Amino acid sequence: MATQLKRTELIFREDIDYSALMRKIMKMGKEKFIEELIDSGLRGRGGAGFPTGLKWKIVKEYPDPIKYIICNADEGEPGTFKDREILDKASEKVIWGMALASYITGAKEGFIYIRAEYKYLKTKLRIAIDRMEHNIKSLGINFKLDLIFGAGAYVCGEETALIESMEGFRGEPTNKPPYPVNEGYLGRPTVVNNVETFVNAMIIADIGAEEYKKLGTKASQGSKLFSVSGDCCKEGVFELEMGMTVQQFVDEFGDGDTKAVQVGGASGFCVPRKEFKNTIIGFEGVPTGGSMKVFNSSRSMYNILENYLIFFEEESCGQCTPCRVGTQQLLHGIRAVKRKEKPKTYLDELLRLAYTMKYASKCGLGRSVGNAFTSIIENFREEIVY
Amino acid sequence: MSNMINITINDIPLAVPENTSIFHAAKMINVHIPTLCHHEDLCVAGNCRVCVVEVEKDPNLVASCATPVREGMKVLTNTSKIRQARKHILELLLTEHNINCIKCSKSNACELQNLALEYRTDDEIFLNLRKPSRPDISSYAIQKDDSKCIRCTRCVRTCAQLQGVNALTMAYKGNLAKMSTFKEKPMAEVVCTNCGQCINRCPTGALTERTYIEEVWNAIYDPTKHVVVQTAPAVRVALGERFGLKAGNRVTGKMVASLKAMGFDSVLDTDFTADLTIMEEGTELLSRLKKVLVDGNTSAALPMFTSCSPGWIKFIEHIYPEMLPNLSSCKSPQQMFGVLAKTYYAEKRGFDPKDIVSVSVMPCTAKKYEANRSEMRDSGFQDVDYVLTTRELAIMIQQSGINVLTLKNEPFDNIMGASTGAGVIFGATGGVMEAAIRTAYELVTGREVPFERLNITPVRGFEGIKEASLLIEKVKPEFEFLEGVELKVAIAHGLAHARKLMEAIKNEKTFYHFVEVMACPGGCLGGGGQPIPTNPDIRAARMNAIYKEDEKMPLRKSHENPEIQQLYADFLGEPNGHLSHKLLHTYYTERERY
Numbered sequence: 001m002a003t004q005l006k007r008t009e010l011i012f013r014e015d016i017d018y019s020a021l022m023r024k025i026m027k028m029g030k031e032k033f034i035e036e037l038i039d040s041g042l043r044g045r046g047g048a049g050f051p052t053g054l055k056w057k058i059v060k061e062y063p064d065p066i067k068y069i070i071c072n073a074d075e076g077e078p079g080t081f082k083d084r085e086i087l088d089k090a091s092e093k094v095i096w097g098m099a100l101a102s103y104i105t106g107a108k109e110g111f112i113y114i115r116a117e118y119k120y121l122k123t124k125l126r127i128a129i130d131r132m133e134h135n136i137k138s139l140g141i142n143f144k145l146d147l148i149f150g151a152g153a154y155v156c157g158e159e160t161a162l163i164e165s166m167e168g169f170r171g172e173p174t175n176k177p178p179y180p181v182n183e184g185y186l187g188r189p190t191v192v193n194n195v196e197t198f199v200n201a202m203i204i205a206d207i208g209a210e211e212y213k214k215l216g217t218k219a220s221q222g223s224k225l226f227s228v229s230g231d232c233c234k235e236g237v238f239e240l241e242m243g244m245t246v247q248q249f250v251d252e253f254g255d256g257d258t259k260a261v262q263v264g265g266a267s268g269f270c271v272p273r274k275e276f277k278n279t280i281i282g283f284e285g286v287p288t289g290g291s292m293k294v295f296n297s298s299r300s301m302y303n304i305l306e307n308y309l310i311f312f313e314e315e316s317c318g319q320c321t322p323c324r325v326g327t328q329q330l331l332h333g334i335r336a337v338k339r340k341e342k343p344k345t346y347l348d349e350l351l352r353l354a355y356t357m358k359y360a361s362k363c364g365l366g367r368s369v370g371n372a373f374t375s376i377i378e379n380f381r382e383e384i385v386y
Numbered sequence: 387m388s389n390m391i392n393i394t395i396n397d398i399p400l401a402v403p404e405n406t407s408i409f410h411a412a413k414m415i416n417v418h419i420p421t422l423c424h425h426e427d428l429c430v431a432g433n434c435r436v437c438v439v440e441v442e443k444d445p446n447l448v449a450s451c452a453t454p455v456r457e458g459m460k461v462l463t464n465t466s467k468i469r470q471a472r473k474h475i476l477e478l479l480l481t482e483h484n485i486n487c488i489k490c491s492k493s494n495a496c497e498l499q500n501l502a503l504e505y506r507t508d509d510e511i512f513l514n515l516r517k518p519s520r521p522d523i524s525s526y527a528i529q530k531d532d533s534k535c536i537r538c539t540r541c542v543r544t545c546a547q548l549q550g551v552n553a554l555t556m557a558y559k560g561n562l563a564k565m566s567t568f569k570e571k572p573m574a575e576v577v578c579t580n581c582g583q584c585i586n587r588c589p590t591g592a593l594t595e596r597t598y599i600e601e602v603w604n605a606i607y608d609p610t611k612h613v614v615v616q617t618a619p620a621v622r623v624a625l626g627e628r629f630g631l632k633a634g635n636r637v638t639g640k641m642v643a644s645l646k647a648m649g650f651d652s653v654l655d656t657d658f659t660a661d662l663t664i665m666e667e668g669t670e671l672l673s674r675l676k677k678v679l680v681d682g683n684t685s686a687a688l689p690m691f692t693s694c695s696p697g698w699i700k701f702i703e704h705i706y707p708e709m710l711p712n713l714s715s716c717k718s719p720q721q722m723f724g725v726l727a728k729t730y731y732a733e734k735r736g737f738d739p740k741d742i743v744s745v746s747v748m749p750c751t752a753k754k755y756e757a758n759r760s761e762m763r764d765s766g767f768q769d770v771d772y773v774l775t776t777r778e779l780a781i782m783i784q785q786s787g788i789n790v791l792t793l794k795n796e797p798f799d800n801i802m803g804a805s806t807g808a809g810v811i812f813g814a815t816g817g818v819m820e821a822a823i824r825t826a827y828e829l830v831t832g833r834e835v836p837f838e839r840l841n842i843t844p845v846r847g848f849e850g851i852k853e854a855s856l857l858i859e860k861v862k863p864e865f866e867f868l869e870g871v872e873l874k875v876a877i878a879h880g881l882a883h884a885r886k887l888m889e890a891i892k893n894e895k896t897f898y899h900f901v902e903v904m905a906c907p908g909g910c911l912g913g914g915g916q917p918i919p920t921n922p923d924i925r926a927a928r929m930n931a932i933y934k935e936d937e938k939m940p941l942r943k944s945h946e947n948p949e950i951q952q953l954y955a956d957f958l959g960e961p962n963g964h965l966s967h968k969l970l971h972t973y974y975t976e977r978e979r980y
């Protein structure tokens with residue numbers, strides 16, 4: 001475990017000759033690079049943390065002549081703004097990362113699904129896409145990339161909902177299986193990765209797994225971008241080595257009066273002060289897509305929870321019972337307790353419900369509503385009741 | 387042969403074919419898992435979550451209807467975690483639900499009610515989230531009550547997948563998500579065909595038929611009215627299901643006996659006008675064929691489409707208005723009956739048509755709409771006053787205190803009560819075609835159709851689109867133009883199949899002379915007014931019963947029906963004659979496609 005918070009500077013570096021790097025990988029061979037990617041321990045940066053090498057391998061080996069690569073740039077998690085930063089500052093790297101995925105898996109077409117608010121990046125991305133398409137053709141690879149703008153629903157960041165939305169249907173998560181790697185966009189095997197994941201794949205292509213693994217922990221290799229906001233001494237996007245404790249993070253970013261950190265946004269976990277020291281930020285502890293929200297003692301945890309629940313009540317796609325009705329019950333439930341219309345023991349009823357939502361919801365949205373809810377209720381019960 | 391997958395369910399080992407869902411695998415060993423959004427006729431949704439089960443090593447529960455088995459999978463279907471989740475889910479649904487089972491027409495047949503009872507759910511643990519809303523009663527046929535909807539999307543899937551109509555859709559998201567229509571318009575103003583298939587699959591009382599039970603009782607109780615009732619062929623093979631009989635039991639005689647006991651003045655048979663339809667439609671087909679084949683007149687559109695299914699009529703008016711000339715101008719048997727009840731019947735029996743109340747019992751909800759079409763008033767009155775579904779009839783029988791199963795069989799009254807096997811098979815997909823061929827072939831050649839015991843098996847069965855052809859040889863002199871013609875026919879049931887067939891015809895991929903379309907899966911036997919539940923097995927049993935009834939009829943060809951012969955002799959003159967055209971034929975209206 002890292003003892004001191006380590007700033008890294010890998011993600012935004014664009015002083016790379018992408019064509020040359022691509023040639024290097026082509027020489028190395030697809031199999032070899034997949035091994036390298038698996039060996040690097042890279043896990044998806046969109047939140048779920050699926051091993052990226054394995055994902056690419058499955059798509060590569062799936063017997064279908066048509067495959068797709070999708071970059072998930074929907075970035076809807078409250079308090080997350082790191083993908084925007086990457087697309088702005090390292091657009092070429094993302095696009096070449098997708099090209100790399102296309103070469104490895106055999107996909108000839110790709111899409112960047114980008115949230116509507118980031119429309120201002122359109123020209124920049126188009127230019128980068130054109131350049132990549134041109135350069136990669138001279139390497140003998142055909143890869144066409146297009147931009148698709150989302151309609152602003154949080155749930156459309158969920159990969160199956162994203163694909164439904166791309167196909168012109170209601171943006172609703174579908175049953176898994178089938179997974180996108182087998183039956184994705186238009187029923188074809190599809191790689192869906194977060195913006196940052198593609199960038200990390202490029203870093204690994206550049207420096208190699210060995211070097212990459214020097215950063216982070218066994219479960220959480222490499223570095224990661226964090227979107228820091230709230231009651232902090234510095235706001236913004238920071239690249240940090242994975243595997244730090246919340247305490248280390250707070251020491252660097254807190255305002256000296258931090259009572260809790262919400263790791264992973266509305267769908268993440270609330271870590272209270274007493275847990276700072278023994279909570280690791282990463283897949284072995286509290287995973288995060290990047291959002292780090294710092295709260296000091298002036299904040300009411302009730303208000304924070306209520307805000308999250310208002311968000312979920314609206315952003316649930318509404319198709320499955322535990323999530324659609326559960327979010328409403330949690331929201332109105334804490335309000336009823338606050339107003340003394342329900343006894344404080346009602347929170348226990350709601351906790352049980354939160355577990356049902358976690359177990360029985362159809363997609364990650366409904367399953368993760370319980371995270372924020374249980375971690376806040378369990379640690380700040382008093383603030384909810386009084 | 388597909389691969390077999392070994393799993394255990396509640397520690398019981400079993401092997402099931404690849405791609406079987408956990409739910410279906412459990413069913414094979416008689417382990418029942420509750421469901422709400424799952425339906426045998428529909429694609430998987432996996433959204434109610436009440437079917438969740440535990441799978442070893444998975445920290446979450448999985449939806450058994452939506453999860454295929456995996457080799458070595460260990461499934462548990464009854465654990466404390468599962469029970470708590472199911473109970474929660476039901477309790478959550480109830481907090482949104484306008485629970486008023488006592489007044490709800492779905493009571494006793496409601497899947498939500500049944501599960502809520504089974505799990506002893508408490509609808510007051512959580513907060514009341516009910517939103518006030520009024521039922522949409524704009525449609526003559528379909529009543530939609532959002533306050534009873536559990537958003538299972540069965541109706542949406544039915545309308546899209548089985549019917550290809552897409553009148554229903556999910557709207558909004560989150561707490562506002564609801565089942566709705568295009569721009570939230572009332573049901574009467576959308577592309578809905580009134581087929582009622584969504585009703586048959588709705589697990590709750592959110593979709594029901596508009597009911598006319600009170601109106602019919604009032605007519606029966608009114609001494610100044612002469613109330614005639616006609617019953618469609620598919621009703622008698624399904625009604626028994628509402629009284630505990632297995633699907634496929636015919637209760638024709640008992641149904642007639644109960645209608646009489648309830649106080650209807652005359653209990654008559656839609657099969658009679660089914661036979662009449664064959665005479666009119668068959669004649670129309672022959673004259674279209676003659677126009678095209680002899681006179682080279684292309685204004686006579688071929689193929690000719692049958693017109694007995696009002697759901698299909700509204701569908702083609704909305705979706706394929708350019709094909710309306712192909713539609714036979716014949717009214718449906720219900721409407722032929724209605725107009726004759728207030729003309730021919732009134733005259734013969736000596737009633738003033740204004741005193742006649744004409745009721746029909748149908749397997750169908752679209753007929754409720756049809757009876758209210760403004761063009762269906764050729765008798766000078768509304769030809770059919772009230773249309774009841776099979777389900778409503780069952781309720782009325784219960785209300786009248788009759789134990790239908792103990793009644794002695796009784797025959798239909800006269801006149802307009804006689805029928806043939808050809809009229810009976812109208813209730814099954816392919817039946818109109820078979821009846822038409824039995825009569826037309828004989829009319830043209832003077833010989834019976836060349837099929838064993840008159841059973842034209844190629845047009846029978848549940849295949850979505852059926853095709854058949856029949857060589858016409860050694861014709862009578864007046865049909866010389868048909869000599870050597872290979873008559874090509876096609877049959878579609880379920881509007882999604884109809885749509886496919888229409889596309890093929892429109893794009894001139896295929897040519898037919900005559901096409902039968904029934905809006906509902908399986909034909910009228912699977913109609914939107916039939917007892918619930920419905921599934922492929924139930925429909926197969928009903929179909930079987932229909933063909934059995936046909937086989938046991940002494941007369942099996944429409945033109946042999948003595949009352950039909952009498953009707954032409956005494957009243958109509960000849961098929962497609964002047965009076966027929968006035969009373970038995972109609973026209974169609976192009977409608978918007980939203």
Ligand SMILES: Cc1cc2nc3c(=O)[nH]c(=O)nc-3n(C[C@H](O)[C@H](O)[C@H](O)COP(=O)(O)O)c2cc1C
Pocket residue numbers: 043044045046047048049050072073074075076077154155156157158159160192193194195197363364365
């Ligand atoms: C409700 C919900 C929203 C999500 N939003 C995003 C998002 O905005 N961006 C993203 O990359 N992944 C998002 N995900 C995760 C994706 O489903 C998917 O796991 C991810 O794109 C895979 O890429 P990765 O393996 O590179 O992380 C979301 C998941 C859920 C359940």
Ligand code: SF4
Pocket residue numbers: 155173315316317318319320321323324361362363364365366367
């Ligand atoms: S969990 Fe929520 S967002 Fe996911 S499918 Fe269910 S209702 Fe939709």
Ligand code: SF4
Pocket residue numbers: 483484485486487488490491492493494496497498499534590591592
């Ligand atoms: S829909 Fe079912 S549960 Fe609801 S009121 Fe009707 S019978 Fe009762």
Ligand code: SF4
Pocket residue numbers: 528544545549551552553554577578579580581582583584585
């Ligand atoms: S009645 Fe038929 S057409 Fe109308 S909404 Fe229901 S399924 Fe669709």
Ligand code: SF4
Pocket residue numbers: 534535536537538539540541542565584587588589590592593
């Ligand atoms: S109307 Fe009925 S079938 Fe349709 S979503 Fe609601 S409950 Fe389900």
Ligand code: FES
Pocket residue numbers: 420421422423424431432433434435436437438449450451452
């Ligand atoms: S029956 Fe399986 S989720 Fe509804």
